[in-house]
Amino acid sequence: MGIIGWIILGLIAGAIAKAILPGRQGGGWIVTLILGVVGAILGGWIGSAIFGVGINEFWSLSTWLLAIGGAIIVLLIWGLITGRNKSSTR
Template identity: 35%
Template sequence: MLGTIISAIVVGLIIGALARLVMPGNQGIGVIMTIVLGFLGSLIGSWLCYQFGYSNSNGGWKVIPFIVGIVVAVVLIAIYVRLTGGKKAGV
């Protein structure tokens, strides 16, 4: 259970960080929100892939859900920055 939670946080951080690298400019959001939006992007991206019939019949690393997760995270970060104005915490 604890390993699953730690894995979800690490994947969220990776997806969120890659999404922020893809986006132009400074988004002005913190690490915690990057993890949360990355995790949500990963979750929604994986769900969308499987809803459209994706199957990893060969096994191995699931690249398509990972890429779709990054795209969804970019959209979520853009929405978050638009709604909050990209204000940094504590400023």
């Protein structure tokens, strides 16, 4: 999968992860893109380490599930980091 495929996958996975998680996460579409791509990479790494399945093809169900799962993990971590920063500045 090329870089354009990773960007599209990351943007969509990040948007789906934001829709799944309750509450309001900070950041616009650029942050969603970055967190989605990082989440897709994390999901691919976790999938290959635990299940022996990586992110290989754009239209594979396992690719999408791993990317969305990784994006959810990254978004949860992002929420913890930004939540602490906002509460400590008040």
